[in-house]
Amino acid sequence: MKTLGRAKYVELLNCDYDSCFDGCHTLVYLHIDNLKHYNRLFGVQAGDRVLHRTIRWASGKAFGSRVSRYAGDGLVFVVPTDEVDALSTQINASLPTFGEANGLRAHLGAAACVRPMSVDDAMQQALFACGSIGDAQDAYLCKFEGDVKLRFDRRTYIVDHIDDAIERGEIQAWAQPIVRVLTGRICEVEILARWESEKYGFLYPDEFIPVLEQHELIHKLDLEVIRLACAQWAEARALGTNVPFGINLSRLDFELCDIYAAVCARMERYGVPVNQLHVEVTESSAVHDRIITEGVRRFREAGFQVYMDDFGSGYSSLGQMAGMRFDVIKFDKGMVDDVTTNERARAVLADSISMVKRLGLQTLCEGVETIEQFNFLRAVGCEKVQGYYFGRPAPHETTLRELSARACRPEETVYSAYLDAVGQVNLLEGTSASLHGVEAAAFLGRSPVALLELADDRLRMLTCNHAFQFLVTRMGFESFDSLVRTSTPTGGRINASAVNAAKNARDTGDAQVFDFIAGGVFCSVTVEFVARMEGREAFIYTVTSVENSPQVTEHTLLDGVLETSNLCFFWKDTERRFLGANRRFYDYYGFSGLEDILGKTDEEMGWHTNEEPYHDDEVHVLQGAVISRAPGICIRQGEQRNIIATKRPLYSHGAIVGLVGYFEDVGPHQ
Ligand code: C2E
Ligand code: MG
Ligand code: MG
Numbered sequence: 001m002k003t004l005g006r007a008k009y010v011e012l013l014n015c016d017y018d019s020c021f022d023g024c025h026t027l028v029y030l031h032i033d034n035l036k037h038y039n040r041l042f043g044v045q046a047g048d049r050v051l052h053r054t055i056r057w058a059s060g061k062a063f064g065s066r067v068s069r070y071a072g073d074g075l076v077f078v079v080p081t082d083e084v085d086a087l088s089t090q091i092n093a094s095l096p097t098f099g100e101a102n103g104l105r106a107h108l109g110a111a112a113c114v115r116p117m118s119v120d121d122a123m124q125q126a127l128f129a130c131g132s133i134g135d136a137q138d139a140y141l142c143k144f145e146g147d148v149k150l151r152f153d154r155r156t157y158i159v160d161h162i163d164d165a166i167e168r169g170e171i172q173a174w175a176q177p178i179v180r181v182l183t184g185r186i187c188e189v190e191i192l193a194r195w196e197s198e199k200y201g202f203l204y205p206d207e208f209i210p211v212l213e214q215h216e217l218i219h220k221l222d223l224e225v226i227r228l229a230c231a232q233w234a235e236a237r238a239l240g241t242n243v244p245f246g247i248n249l250s251r252l253d254f255e256l257c258d259i260y261a262a263v264c265a266r267m268e269r270y271g272v273p274v275n276q277l278h279v280e281v282t283e284s285s286a287v288h289d290r291i292i293t294e295g296v297r298r299f300r301e302a303g304f305q306v307y308m309d310d311f312g313s314g315y316s317s318l319g320q321m322a323g324m325r326f327d328v329i330k331f332d333k334g335m336v337d338d339v340t341t342n343e344r345a346r347a348v349l350a351d352s353i354s355m356v357k358r359l360g361l362q363t364l365c366e367g368v369e370t371i372e373q374f375n376f377l378r379a380v381g382c383e384k385v386q387g388y389y390f391g392r393p394a395p396h397e398t399t400l401r402e403l404s405a406r407a408c409r410p411e412e413t414v415y416s417a418y419l420d421a422v423g424q425v426n427l428l429e430g431t432s433a434s435l436h437g438v439e440a441a442a443f444l445g446r447s448p449v450a451l452l453e454l455a456d457d458r459l460r461m462l463t464c465n466h467a468f469q470f471l472v473t474r475m476g477f478e479s480f481d482s483l484v485r486t487s488t489p490t491g492g493r494i495n496a497s498a499v500n501a502a503k504n505a506r507d508t509g510d511a512q513v514f515d516f517i518a519g520g521v522f523c524s525v526t527v528e529f530v531a532r533m534e535g536r537e538a539f540i541y542t543v544t545s546v547e548n549s550p551q552v553t554e555h556t557l558l559d560g561v562l563e564t565s566n567l568c569f570f571w572k573d574t575e576r577r578f579l580g581a582n583r584r585f586y587d588y589y590g591f592s593g594l595e596d597i598l599g600k601t602d603e604e605m606g607w608h609t610n611e612e613p614y615h616d617d618e619v620h621v622l623q624g625a626v627i628s629r630a631p632g633i634c635i636r637q638g639e640q641r642n643i644i645a646t647k648r649p650l651y652s653h654g655a656i657v658g659l660v661g662y663f664e665d666v667g668p669h670q
Contacts, residue, residue: 003055009068009076013119020063021113021122026084029126030058030075030091033105038096050096050104057091074130076123084110088140107133111144128152157199158211166224170196173228175245176393177403178364178386180411180419181378182462186403187411187419188244190280190386191229192393193221209250219256222249226263230270230277232396237271241400243410246278246307254295260302275413278305280330283313296325307364311335312352321359329356333367333387340372350380357381357426379466381427383420414533421531422538425451427465448543450480454502455536459484459495462538471545475519483518490518501527502539521545567662571650574658576601576618588665590637607635621647621659633669640669 004012013020032054039047055075059065062077070076079087088108097103109130111122125144132151133142142148165171175189195203212218226247236242253259267277279299281292296306305327313332331349338345353363365377368387377385391399403410411419427449448468453460461480468480477483484498485491494516501512506529515524523545530538562569568585572578578597586593589607597605602614617627626648634643647661 003075004066004068006068006070006076009066009070010119010123012064012066013078016064017119020078021115021117023112023114024081025063025078025113026081026110027076027078027113027119027122027126028084028087029070029109029111029123029130030054030077031073031107031109031130032095033107035073035104038104053094054091054106057094061087070123071127074127076126078113081112084108084143085141092140106140108141109133109144110141125149125152128155154200154207155211157197158203158208159215159217161197161199162212162217162220165195165197166220168198170198171221171224171228172196173225173232173396174393175232175396175399176386177391177399178246178384179390180384180423181374181382182419182423183411185411186243186390187384187416188246188278189396189399190246190248190393191225191396192248193225194393213250213252216252216256218250219253219259219262222247222253222259223257223262223266227266227269229396230266230272233272233276234270236396236400241403241410242276243400244276244278244413244416246280248280248282248309251281251289251292254291260295260298263299264302274303275416278307278328280307280309282309283311283332293325300325300327310366321355326361328362328364328384330386331363331365331382336365336367336373336377336387339376340370346376353380353382354426357424360424362420362423378463379427381425381463381465383423418531418533418536418538422451422462425449425530425540427451427463448545450541450543451530451538452498452502452541453536453538454499457499459498459502468543471521471523471543475521477519490516494518498525498527498541501525502529502537505529505539506532506537565662567664569660569662570597571660572618572658574622574656576615576622576659579658588636618647618659621649621661622656624649624656627661632663634663636665642666642669 032050035047035050038050051073055067058067058075058077061079061083063079066077068076088106091106091108095104095106107130109126109128109132111125111129113122129142129144129148132148133139144152172194174192174194176192177186178188178190179185180187193205193209195208197203208221209218212221229245229247233242233245247263249259263277263279266272267274279296281296299306307328307330308326309330310332311329312335331352335345335349335352339349349365356363362384363382364384364386365382366386368374368377368385368389370389373387374385374389391402393399394402448465448471450464450468451462453462464480472480472483475483483491484495486495497514497516501514504510505512505527509529512527513524514527515522517523523543526542526544528540528542530540532538562582565582565584568582568588570578570581570585577599578601580594581597585591586596591597602618614632617630621627626646628646629644630646632643632645633640635641643663643665645661645663647659649656650658650660
């Protein structure tokens with residue numbers, strides 16, 4: 001059974017227009033869901049057979065027995081309207097099933113053929129109705145009517161009216177504040193598009209952006225929003241209330257126009273300098289896309305900051321982070337939502353922020369709605385936040401008016417570079433990629449860390465991590481301020497050392513170290529210079545206390561014990577061959593080191609008077625027994641000695657992989 005190409009089908013249907021578009025016929029678009037999966041499981045030929053059977057079935061029903069292939073793997077045909085309802089039941093009953101959830105399903109979209117609509121319109125409507133079925137398990141047929149029709153009409157309106165909307169000034173550029181965590185002040189705004197439409201009232205980007213992208217019209221909107229944003233910035237500057245702003249670019253902007261040149265032209269027209277505008281590109285389009293990578297590079301080379309929007313919303317993997325070249329990572333609201341209720345969400349976000357900082361990028365969290373979320377983000381060192389808790393998107397003037405009403409001055413641009421450098425400090429890791437380089441930053445351990453500011457010879461804490469807070473509390477102080485209170489002798493001494501170390505770090509550019517004891521805790525503090533601004537200097541203080549030395553690990557501890565013990569330790573593989581021993585063991589027998597024993601058994605060493613019991617003991621140990629303080633005799637440099645030995649199996653992942661033992665010399669054998 002042959003199908004017709006789309007053009008031929010439309011031509012034939014146009015010839016039959018009067019009898020087909022008589023109000024009693026319906027155009028059906030049929031799509032077999034899961035066919036690709038079916039092909040993979042059973043082979044392309046099996047899939048073809050299903051398709052051919054469906055085509056044969058459809059042409060039996062179709063007006064003029066004509067069926068067309070459309071939009072890849074869809075079928076289009078016309079049937080009498082009163083037969084439409086039965087279609088989906090019939091075809092779905094005849095499709096092979098292969099497991100409940102993965103069965104083949106036919107989805108049908110139906111559009112009534114009514115004059116004066118064109119054949120093409122009917123096809124669009126049937127296709128749209130079919131697409132509206134989505135993943136619903138029990139819906140197979142969708143008619144182009146009611147809600148579906150309303151949604152289609154709105155889409156059509158958007159596509160048909162974008163040019164008018166721009167011309168008539170219906171497009172607006174709203175602004176939502178972005179706040180710097182360290183200061184609590186607004187440091188910039190994000191510009192978000194709104195459309196006040198004549199027919200449908202207020203439209204939100206979630207509705208019109210996907211439609212404009214689908215129809216490759218998005219650049220028209222974006223260029224207008226950028227123009228409006230630049231104009232608003234210029235107006236605000238005249239009043240002295242301007243703040244830097246961010247614009248959202250679609251992936252398609254990079255294809256549909258020379259977006260870089262277009263942005264620059266609008267900035268020039270309104271006198272916006274490059275440090276006042278940043279560009280946001282969503283994560284979904286940013287990864288592995290040469291056009292975007294190239295576009296982002298061009299903006300960055302010209303001095304623009306580029307933000308990766310919606311990070312963590314599902315498109316990129318952690319593995320791709322290494323190759324990303326952005327200035328700021330904007331974590332998606334989805335990563336922030338659960339941080340106050342879900343420990344795992346907290347762990348994921350905290351470590352993601354830490355990792356992004358290690359790469360030398362800034363972090364910004366979107367969708368912050370509560371003070372609890374904000375407190376968490378501050379504790380893990382997120383630098384900027386945006387969300388309803390600080391302000392909803394609003395017309396640009398409203399956002400600025402609210403700013404001044406709340407007596408909440410925006411950040412002055414001269415501070416921004418200083419605060420950006422300060423924000424780069426990674427509180428979780430106790431380091432800053434911009435100071436140490438990405439590689440070093442990746443390997444430093446977690447210690448108590450505080451970020452302090454020196455102004456007029458006084459130290460003030462800007463922020464610290466939990467470990468630092470905990471240490472101060474354990475030393476018996478309420479806060480950092482009470483630890484360095486100059487009215488007490490200890491506090492005065494610590495304060496003086498801390499200030500001195502800071503000045504030396506600043507003057508020499510090298511890290512400085514000072515020690516002190518407070519509340520019975522010994523602390524060694526490393527001070528590093530971070531950044532300076534008129535009258536203010538910032539430093540990282542990283543503390544190693546005796547309780548939290550990151551250098552003392554199980555490994556170093558074990559090495560120390562083996563090195564200093566008076567017991568002779570040794571360890572062997574499952575064939576009872578020596579793998580190693582401690583220094584005392586070598587000295588005891590007069591060996592120079594490992595090379596004298598490696599791979600040998602006791603018998604090969606020839607140092608027991610009677611081999612049997614030792615051999616049997618060790619075989620037992622290798623089967624799981626523990627031999628504790630067993631007396632025995634050994635030959636040490638020609639002399640017989642009494643020893644007491646203990647041995648136990650060594651396990652790895654539940655299996656015995658060898659044994660470890662030690663013995664003590666208890667004197668010469670009589
Ligand atoms: P986006 O860039 O991630 O912008 C943030 C979105 O989250 C905005 O939605 C904002 O209103 C919303 N939002 C911010 N804080 C909160 C919060 O605390 N809670 C909740 N529930 N939502 C919050 P909006 O304005 O509807 O924009 C949606 C998306 O549309 C934007 O996501 C952006 O990707 C896109 N968009 C907006 N304007 C433009 C534009 O001019 N051009 C392009 N290409 N895309 C735009
Ligand atoms: Mg955005
Ligand atoms: Mg976003």
